[in-house]
Each structure stands twice: as C-alpha cells, then as structure tokens.
Amino acid sequence: MANIWVHAETSGGVVSTITLELLAKARDLGEVTAFHAGADAEQVAAELGAHGATRILTTGDLDNGLPGPALASAVAAKASEESPDAILFGTTYGGRDVAGRLSVKMDAPVITNIVDLLDTDGLTGVEPVFGGTTNVKTRFTGEMPGIFLVRPKSFNAEAAGGDAATVEIMAVPDLGATGLAKVTNRFVEESDGPKLDEAGIVVSGGRGLGEADNFQMIEDLAGKLGGAAGASRAIVDAGWVPYSYQVGQTGKVVKPDVYIAAGISGATQHMVGMKGSKTIIAINKDPEAPIFSIADLGIVGDVHKVLPALLEAIGD
Amino acid sequence: MKVAVCVKQIPDPADPGAMNPETKTLKRDVKLILDESDSYGVEMALQLVGEDGEVVLISMVPNNERNGLNNALAMGADSAILVSDDALAGSDALSTAKVLAAAIQRTEPDLVLAATESSDGYTGTVPEQVAELLGLPSVTFAKEVTIDSGNVAVKRQTEDGYDEVDCPLPALVSVTAGVVEPRYPSFKGIMAAKSKPVEELTLADLGIETSTVGWAGGRQEIVSIEPAPEREAGEIIEDEGDGHERIVAFLQEMKVI
Ligand SMILES: Cc1cc2nc3c(=O)[nH]c(=O)nc-3n(C[C@H](O)[C@@H](O)[C@@H](O)COP(=O)(O)OP(=O)(O)OC[C@H]3O[C@@H](n4cnc5c(N)ncnc54)[C@H](O)[C@@H]3O)c2cc1C
Ligand SMILES: Cc1cc2nc3c(=O)[nH]c(=O)nc-3n(C[C@H](O)[C@H](O)[C@H](O)COP(=O)(O)OP(=O)(O)OC[C@H]3O[C@@H](n4cnc5c(N)ncnc54)[C@H](O)[C@@H]3O)c2cc1C
Secondary structure, eight states, X not given: OEEEEEXXXXXXXXXXXXXXXXXXXXXXXXXXXXXXXXXXXXXXHHHXXXXXXXXXXXXXXXXXXXXXXXXXXXXXXXXXXXXXXXXXXESSHHHHHHHHXXXXXXXOOEEEEESEEEESSSEEEEXXXXXXXXXXXXXXXXXXXXXXXXXXXXXXXXXXXXXXXXXXXXXXXXXXXXXXXXXXXXXXXXXXXXOXXXXXXXXXXXXXXXXXXXXXXXXXXXXXXXXXXXXXXXXHHTTSSOGGGBBSTTSBOOOOSEEEEESOOOOHHHHTTTTXXXXXXXXXXXXXXXXXXXXXXXXXXXXXXXXXHHHHHXXX | OEEEEEOOEXXXXXXXXXXXXXXXXXXXXXXXXXXXXXXXXXXXHHHHHTTTOEEEEEEEESSOOOHHHHHHXXXXXXXXXXXXXXXXXXXOHHHHHHXXXXXXXXXXXXXXXXXXSOSSSXXXXXXXXXXXXXXXXXXXXXXXXXXXTTEEEEEEEETTEEEEEEEESSEXXXXXXXXXXXXXXXXHHHHHHTTSOEEEXXXXXXXXXXXXXXXXXXXXXXXXXXXXXXXXXXEEEEOSSOHHHHHXXXXXXXXXX
C-alpha cells in the first residue's frame, strides 16, 4: 500500500479546510500520515483521524518561528528513513514555504498547482493551464517521493470516520540562520458573514462598477444573500478593496453554489478562480464579454441599473 | 546596503502563446518582457536602499534576452547578472533556484527580493528554494517591508489577515503584487541603462553541471496535454429593465431566496 504524507495546517486546534480536502484524496491512495508544526497536535488528532490520517508527525511548538524551515528539516529527516511515496501540500502561504524548503532538502522537484492526482502508473498530477482551458498531466521520473502542491477546492472534505490519529514528535534538526525569522504579532482582519472561499454564494465586482464607492452595492447584495463579496484583480490593484477579496489565479479559488460577476470581463486569470462554481450569473454591458461564455444566466446590461433594481427587489 | 532582486523575463502574459506539443513547454520564441510581478520587487529595492545603497538584478534565461533587464535597469537598478545558457531551456523551479542561488552568492547581498510567484509558471516555490540553498531565513508574501539596523520587519499576508515578522539580515523576502507603485523609467533612466554593467554568465562560470538543469534536471515528465472539459454557456438576455427579475427568478429556483 502506498504511503501518502499530508501537510496538516491548523491554528489553535482548528484544522484548515484544505487539509481535510487533501486527506480525503490521500486516503483513497494509501496509508495516510499527517505532518504538522504547532502546539495543537493532540487537539486535532481526533479530527485528522476521522478524515483518514492514522498518525501525526509533529514538530510541536515552534516558539513563533515560521514553520517552513523547521517543518521541512524535520520531515526531510523522517522521509529519508521511511521513504513515503508522495508528500502533499495545499497551495497556501504556509504550504508553499514548507514545500519549497523540503524540495531543496530532499533534492526533489515539486509538481505545483494541481487540481487532481491520478493513480496511474505512478502518481500523476493534473495541472490546468491557460485559465483552465488546457490540462497538463505530469509525473515524476526519479526515485524520490513526489512532492505535490494542490490548489484549494480540488477535493471534497468529507470525513471517513477513523480513530484518532496517534501523535509522534519529530526531532527538529539545528536550523542555523534559516530559523531566525520570528512572528512578533498576528492580526486577524474581521469580516461579517462567511469567508470568501467557504461561502455558498459569492458576489464579485470588477472595474465595470466605475468607482470604489459603487463596491458598496456588491457588499450589500452579498449581505442580503448571506454570501461573501469578492473582486477582480483590476479593482484590488486599484486599491478599491483589499487583496483578501481577490478571486482568481493569484487570489482565492471559490466554488459556491451561485457566483455573481458584476462588471467583470472574464479574463482567464479570473475565470480559473471561479469556473468551478455550480452556477454563474454575469452582468456586463458588453455582449462579447468572455464571462458570458461560462455563465448560466447572462444579463447584458448596466450594473448601475441592474444592481440597484436587484437590491430593491430582494428587499431585506 | 546591497539588495539583489530576482527578475524573471517572460513572454507577454496578455499574449500567453501556446504549449509546444513536441517539447511540452510554453513556446518562448517571442520577445520577453519584465514580469510585472517583479517590477514590485525592483521598486521596493530602490526605495529600501535610498541614495547610498546598491540594487543588483539577477535573471536567468536560456537565450541571452535582456529586454526585461533593461527595463529594470532603466527604473534605477545599478547592475545586473544575467545567467544565460542553452542548457537552461525547460528548467523546473528547483533547477532555476540552484542557478539563481549560485548567481546571488557572488554578489553577497544583505537582502534578496523576489516576487511571490511569476506570471507564467507561477509555481511560487523558487524564492523559498533559493533561501534554503543559500542557508538564509526568509519571509514570503510580504505586503510591507522596512529595514532597521540589520533587521528586516515584514507584514506578511496570511489566510485571514497578516503577521508581523522580524528577521535579521541577510535574508530573503518575497513581495506580493501591488504593494508599491512601480515607477515608469524616465528618458534619462532609459539612456543611463545602456551603460550599466550587465555581467553575463554561463552554467560553466557558475560551476553548475548542465545535466542537473533544463530537461535533464527536471526528473518529471509531462504525460499529456489535453483540452479541459468546457463549461457550456447558458441563457444570455438583453436587459430591458427586467434583468433583475430574471436574476431573482434564478435565485429562487436555486432556493437562495
Ligand atoms: C504552465 C507551466 C507550469 C509549470 N509547472 C511546473 C511545476 O509543476 N513544477 C516545476 O518545478 N516547474 C514548473 N514549471 C516550470 C517553472 O515555472 C519554470 O519556468 C521555472 O524556471 C521558474 O519557476 P516559476 O516561474 O514558476 O517561479 P516562481 O516560484 O513562481 O517565481 C517566483 C519568483 O522567483 C523569481 N524567479 C523565478 N524564475 C526566475 C528567473 N528565471 N530569473 C529570475 N528570477 C526568477 C522571480 O522573482 C519570480 O517572480 C511550469 C511552467 C509553466 C509555463
Ligand atoms: C499573472 C496574472 C495573474 C492575474 N491574476 C488575476 C486574478 O487572480 N484575479 C483576477 O480577477 N484577475 C487577475 N489578473 C488580471 C486579469 O488578467 C484581468 O486584468 C482582470 O481580471 C480584469 O478585471 P475586470 O474584469 O474587473 O476589468 P476589465 O477587464 O477592465 O473588465 C471590466 C468589464 O466591465 C464591463 N463594464 C464596464 N462598464 C460597465 C457597466 N456600467 N455595467 C456593466 N458592465 C460594465 C466591461 O464591459 C468589461 O467587460 C491576472 C493577470 C495576470 C497577468
């Protein structure tokens, strides 16, 4: 049976959704070990077990050090003893840091941005390119474990109902200078309503809104529908909304039941972040806008007319 | 204070070209430009070093291309190292990092800057790989960077906000797009760029075996390139004052309202 190792990202006893997504795939491929940095391994052991991990390898508390160097060193040492078949990471801030460092430690390349992993003649990653119009399948040819970075929302995070994972402490080798970066403060940007990448409904605005103040219509509509507000990069770069709103290749991947795009043209880099939505509604004044090619309902019209009318029609 | 900035030269993303079905890589026979993502690193470096510091650009290409480097030199960088070698074609992120790290080492910078991810390959792994190869601490996804007495302080983007991270120099920092406003090269800058030193190096100059980079070094193979299943377009209607009603009906059908 294949041995699959999964990067478990947790914060204060809460397991991130991407970790559960990776576990759901990993347990189909073989025996699953989670590896982890932080003080909360015991707290998450039951949940990781229920999602398919039999064991957690943890560095324990890192005293505010960034996880990349410590976790990569510890995992590299452990992997040279146990030779796992594949090591999976989510494409997250932390995941990329650990994967990059680990790849050097093990002198192994990384297959990145994959949305599926096929078990055919060696594990093969599926990576969409050109805004998701083309799929490239890649596999490793060397002897080393395959390191994969997986895009969020690629797999469904369902529990399988296993026992709590056992917790095993890994030794962290001396990190030298690489361990010197320390977190001195953490800031959480509070927002009402569901998180953008977890919301069942996402309402996004783009440059077609005309000016920053008009983004309030997007916030209002998202609020009324119990969803989250998102944005194209054009208006993030213009400073209308923070980066955390951005949907797309360099922003968040969303897969809500309904995605409403208002005044967004539908550039490939935007579409790659939302074309997995169950249904898509687009409002754009240009009938040729590419967004219409993937919309279930397209309204060729002016956002300054359609959005206010829609807000009024929905009421409170 | 010396800052080394990694700058990738890429095909214009507005015209991303196509995959070459034979070599299974991006066709790169077009003119390369400075990756916009790296213009933020160049601008940040120029702001951090001020009047007395030095900004060195580091770029790797298979084909001697300089167009993007010239642009960054015109913005105000002082010099550049260009690693160019036929054997580099097809290099994966790890091989690229090995080459960049070897080039950076020659300049002994206090700080190395890179973008969090490039616009063409966007593996987002090169900066951490470079840091590990150089034995440096690193802070990725920086949205604000300040330098103070041998330390770099960074506001680092996180999933739900940001962290403040402190790190002694030398260190590597990767910056997210949009964090500073990259300057446009002035006419004077463009003229001055022509006489700035660009050191051209081959793999042999860096002591790197050609078999460890490019196609040979990748140790991964592309099995297939296929069109992805397409999403069908639905109903497109012209708004004649009733557009919002259609949306309401759709949302009711989806049981959202
Ligand atoms: C569609 C596509 C998919 C790919 N998938 C993979 C994959 O799964 N695994 C893999 O290992 N490779 C992959 N590659 C190859 C990889 O992208 C290479 O081009 C590699 O040379 C650089 O990686 P990157 O651009 O992704 O780096 P990133 O890590 O995204 O780049 C981050 C930053 O590092 C610096 N940098 C990167 N390259 C250079 C350079 N040549 N010169 C100067 N600075 C640089 C820049 O500051 C850049 O912004 C892929 C390429 C393409 C086109
Ligand atoms: C490497 C790279 C990564 C990128 N990553 C991302 C990413 O993650 N996310 C992302 O979104 N983009 C990304 N982009 C940018 C992307 O290419 C587009 O530039 C961007 O998505 C365009 O945003 P937009 O649709 O808001 O603006 P535009 O393309 O300018 O479109 C505005 C639209 O509004 C319509 N409009 C104008 N007025 C009205 C009106 N009154 N009523 C109705 N419609 C109106 C217009 O017809 C037009 O279609 C990336 C680009 C690159 C090169």
